[in-house]
Amino acid sequence: MADEPILSLEDFLPYRLNRLAEAVSRDFSKLYRERYGLTRPEWRVLATLGEFPTMTATEIGTHSSMHKTKVSRAVVELERHGWLTRKTDDADRRVEHLALTKAGRGVYREMVPVANAFQARLLAKLDEKQRDAVMMALGALEFAELPLQGNMPAEQ
Amino acid sequence: MADEPILSLEDFLPYRLNRLAEAVSRDFSKLYRERYGLTRPEWRVLATLGEFPTMTATEIGTHSSMHKTKVSRAVVELERHGWLTRKTDDADRRVEHLALTKAGRGVYREMVPVANAFQARLLAKLDEKQRDAVMMALGALEFAELPLQGNMPAEQ
DNA sequence: GCTAGATAGTTGCGAATGTAACCATCGAAA
DNA sequence: TTTCGATGGTTACATTCGCAACTATCTAGC
Numbered sequence: 001m002a003d004e005p006i007l008s009l010e011d012f013l014p015y016r017l018n019r020l021a022e023a024v025s026r027d028f029s030k031l032y033r034e035r036y037g038l039t040r041p042e043w044r045v046l047a048t049l050g051e052f053p054t055m056t057a058t059e060i061g062t063h064s065s066m067h068k069t070k071v072s073r074a075v076v077e078l079e080r081h082g083w084l085t086r087k088t089d090d091a092d093r094r095v096e097h098l099a100l101t102k103a104g105r106g107v108y109r110e111m112v113p114v115a116n117a118f119q120a121r122l123l124a125k126l127d128e129k130q131r132d133a134v135m136m137a138l139g140a141l142e143f144a145e146l147p148l149q150g151n152m153p154a155e156q
Numbered sequence: 157m158a159d160e161p162i163l164s165l166e167d168f169l170p171y172r173l174n175r176l177a178e179a180v181s182r183d184f185s186k187l188y189r190e191r192y193g194l195t196r197p198e199w200r201v202l203a204t205l206g207e208f209p210t211m212t213a214t215e216i217g218t219h220s221s222m223h224k225t226k227v228s229r230a231v232v233e234l235e236r237h238g239w240l241t242r243k244t245d246d247a248d249r250r251v252e253h254l255a256l257t258k259a260g261r262g263v264y265r266e267m268v269p270v271a272n273a274f275q276a277r278l279l280a281k282l283d284e285k286q287r288d289a290v291m292m293a294l295g296a297l298e299f300a301e302l303p304l305q306g307n308m309p310a311e312q
Numbered sequence: 313g314c315t316a317g318a319t320a321g322t323t324g325c326g327a328a329t330g331t332a333a334c335c336a337t338c339g340a341a342a
Numbered sequence: 343t344t345t346c347g348a349t350g351g352t353t354a355c356a357t358t359c360g361c362a363a364c365t366a367t368c369t370a371g372c
Contacts, residue, residue, distance in 0.1 A: 195358085197358095223359080223360065223361090225359075225360065225361085226358090226359075226360085229358090229359095248367075248368065249366080249367060249368085250366065250367050250368070251367095
């Protein structure tokens with residue numbers, strides 16, 4: 001008898017992914033928080049604009065899977081710090097083109113090597129085969145999961 | 157010139173892991189939220205106790221990398237629903253041994269196949285090689301990251 | 313036995329989050 | 343040109359979260 005149905009959490013993807021992602025993000029967030037007092041959404045917006053010099057809030061949200069209120073608040077805060085400016089679109093006045101200021105680009109430029117070093121330090125703990133596995137695994141799972149559900153997290 | 161330092165977010169691990177973990181977890185959370193109104197921490201505690209029939213709050217927190225206040229509140233809520241009971245340890249009265257009630261085990265038993273089906277459906281989108289890569293990647297990253305920083309998220 | 317420091321778990325409080333409702337603007341169709 | 347639905351972005355509100363401070367209890371050194 002003893003028809004115990006078992007779910008092995010140690011093998012369960014949502015559980016493992018979350019635990020890992022939270023640990024990694026928490027580690028990394030220390031670096032930008034202690035340097036610039038950035039929150040995670042703020043860092044993400046800054047990093048996105050560092051890579052793509054001008055984007056709208058909606059585009060940033062889609063690209064990084066962030067809820068639009070999160071983006072909105074991050075933009076307000078970055079603007080308040082003088083790291084970001086908005087420019088209303090001429091043709092469509094609902095749209096705002098966001099860009100980093102000189103100071104914002106300075107913060108970004110200082111963070112780039114910090115971020116790359118973080119990643120290098122993490123990957124250095126893996127051998128070549130494991131690194132390949134990480135890249136393939138993320139690619140495959142992203143392909144399987146990310147496009148299927150609407151990017152904007154409209155549900156919790 | 158143009159010494160633009162660049163961080164490619166699309167290749168940056170904290171960013172990718174987080175985006176993926178959030179998407180997967182959000183998908184899966186629908187299943188237990190719509191059935192039982194469970195929150196994520198509550199589901200985690202329930203699932204942990206389903207697998208390990210009796211544990212303390214601290215042990216659950218360590219095992220699942222949850223902050224102790226999260227565990228504490230999840231326990232209160234599960235107890236309120238009649239899905240969990242506490243039993244103070246005889247030798248050390250600070251410690252409470254948690255266990256699912258009959259009703260709690262019922263919820264767990266119903267969720268096990270749902271969870272396994274979710275994982276199977278996700279993995280079905282991958283071929284054999286990709287599945288291997290996922291397992292190896294998670295194992296390697298967990299080994300590299302999880303033990304190194306104290307499990308209890310004492311810092312954000 | 314007493315005191316000092318550690319540990320299990322809870323609570324208060326401010327900060328962050330998601331949802332829904334909202335405002336402004338746009339494009340298209342009547 | 344008026345109206346209606348869609349879209350970009352913000353705000354209000356309730357919930358959730360994490361840290362710090364707390365209570366209760368235990369252990370070890372004196």
